[in-house]
Structures are given as C-alpha cells and as structure tokens.
C-alpha cells in the first residue's frame with residue numbers, strides 16, 4: 001500500500017478516459033467530492049455503502065475504486081476484500097481519518113493499493129487515482145505486448161514449418177501431429193503453460209533441418225542405405241544451425257538438435273544420456289517415434305498405434321524417459337485424443 005505523494009505529474013487526458021467508482025456514506029462529502037471528481041475523470045459512479053459499492057462494481061467494472069472505510073451495512077474494507085477476491089488487479093484507494101489507522105493492517109492484507117487521509121486534499125486524491133490507473137494499464141499493456149511477441153514468434157515458426165513440409169510431402173503434417181501429441185504429453189505431465197507453448201513450437205520445427213537433405217532421399221520409396229541414413233541424420237545439426245541465431249524465450253534449437261538423443265546414450269548426433277537431454281526434447285522424441293510409426297512412409301505402410309505403444313513401452317527407461325512414456329500412453333488411451341483430423 002502506497003503512502004500519499006504529491007510528486008506525480010497528472011495527465012488530464014488520461015484521467016478523462018477513466019471510470020471511477022466512489023463509495024461514501026456521508027452525503028455532504030459524497031456530493032462535494034463527486035462534483036470535484038466529475039470534472040476530472042471520464043465516468044463517475046457513486047454508492048452510499050459497501051454493499052451498494054460491490055454491486056456497482058460488478059455492474060460497471062470501473063478502472064479504479066475510491067472508498068471511505070467506516071460505513072453502515074458493509075464497510076469499505078469488507079467491500080474491498082469482496083472486490084479483490086474476484087478482480088485482484090483493480091486498484092482500490094481508501095480514504096481514511098488518522099484515527100482509523102488501526103484499519104491499515106487489514107487494508108494491507110486485503111491488498112488495498114493506496115490511502116488518502118481525511119480531510120481530503122483533492123490534488124492528492126487525483127494523483128492517487130492517476131498513479132493507480134497508470135500502474136494498472138501499464139501492466140495490462142505489458143501483458144498485451146508480451147502476447148503480441150509470442151503470437152508473432154508462433155507465426156514465424158508456422159511459416160518455417162510449412163516451408164519444410166512443402167518440400168517433403170511424405171512428412172506433410174508430421175510436425176503438426178508431433179506438436180499435437182507432444183503438447184498433450186506435456187499437459188499430462190502438468191508442465192507450466194509457458195513451457196508447453198515452447199514444446200509446441202519446438203515440435204512444429206523439429207525437422208526443419210531436413211531442408212538440407214536432398215528430396216530424393218526424403219521421398220525414397222525403399223529402405224535407405226547407411227550413407228543415405230547418415231545424410232538424413234544431418235537434419236539435427238542443420239536444424240540447430242538454422243535456429244541457434246534466433247532468440248526465443250524457449251530452448252527451441254536444443255529441442256531440435258536433441259530430439260533423436262536417447263536416454264541410454266544410443267541416440268544421435270551427440271549420444272547424450274538421461275538428463276543431459278532437455279526434457280522438451282525427450283517429450284518431442286517420444287511423440288516423434290509414435291507419430292512416425294502410425295504414419296505411412298514411402299518405404300512401408302503405417303504400423304498402427306498398438307505397434308507404436310509397444311515400441312515406447314519396450315524402450316521405457318532405456319531409450320525413452322519413463323515419465324514421458326507413461327504420460328504418452330495415458331494420452332493415447334484417452335478417447336478424446338485424435339492424431340488425425
């Protein structure tokens with residue numbers, strides 16, 4: 001909770017965009033301050049006690065609440081507590097007499113943002129409203145900007161994903177289906193949403209390095225020779241090289257280069273073991289195997305979901321992370337999981 005301050009420069013245009021709820025039981029003070037506030041803020045709603053104030057809050061969704069503390073029916077702090085329980089981000093300013101300082105502890109616990117002392121200095125009240133609203137909108141703008149950045153990263157990754165799939169029709173949709181399964185596994189593992197977003201995006205480009213592999217090899221209708229397999233395997237480092245220069249909030253380049261590593265060190269390109277492989281790549285690796293086995297390939301028909309489950313079960317703990325395998329099997333057993341549209 002902030003103390004009174006007179007430092008802030010007031011942006012009157014900004015104040016005109018705000019809607020404020022003012023709650024005060026004393027008619028004379030309410031009339032006086034309302035008249036003052038109406039001159040400065042865009043919209044003013046008033047209420048005569050906490051209960052009316054809480055109702056008005058839910059009806060009008062004001063940007064800022066200004067309230068007296070001692071009021072009949074429901075006091076200002078009870079109202080503040082009710083508002084904060086559903087709308088934590090709404091700034092609440094309490095108007096208080098020095099004698100009411102006992103209420104401060106309660107006000108802090110509730111999360112009241114600022115207080116203004118009685119008798120009210122109108123400049124100070126205006127500054128408190130201005131400061132609280134600025135803070136709230138700044139936070140909202142930052143969240144919006146962050147979402148915009150993530151959206152544009154997703155679009156960039158989507159473009160990259162489509163580019164590789166255009167060149168390689170046999171794996172058309174492969175990355176998208178891997179993303180679908182890897183995301184479902186990560187959700188089953190209760191991973192935080194921001195990490196799940198990274199896994200989805202990493203999955204969408206996990207084979208981007210195949211751009212370096214000649215398309216005759218990618219679409220070869222027979223089993224590949226050792227040399228051809230070695231060429232295919234270069235897609236990991238190629239993918240890393242493509243992505244390492246980009247600054248993502250997730251380790252996308254690592255997810256890409258490590259998705260064929262295996263827990264016992266038998267994978268490639270580096271033969272990393274266990275926790276040396278990032279969790280995101282362990283998840284994408286399992287989703288990749290399951291998707292590849294359930295899909296048609298130029299050199300073989302689709303092997304089916306049972307064969308894929310059998311494969312990851314067999315490799316549980318040796319090739320694949322055991323928790324990832326368990327969660328993947330759970331996901332595949334769920335009736336609502338659909339690999340194919």
Ligand SMILES: [Fe+2]
Pocket residue numbers: 206207235259260288
């Ligand atoms: Fe791959």
Ligand SMILES: [Fe+2]
Pocket residue numbers: 174178206207288
């Ligand atoms: Fe793949």
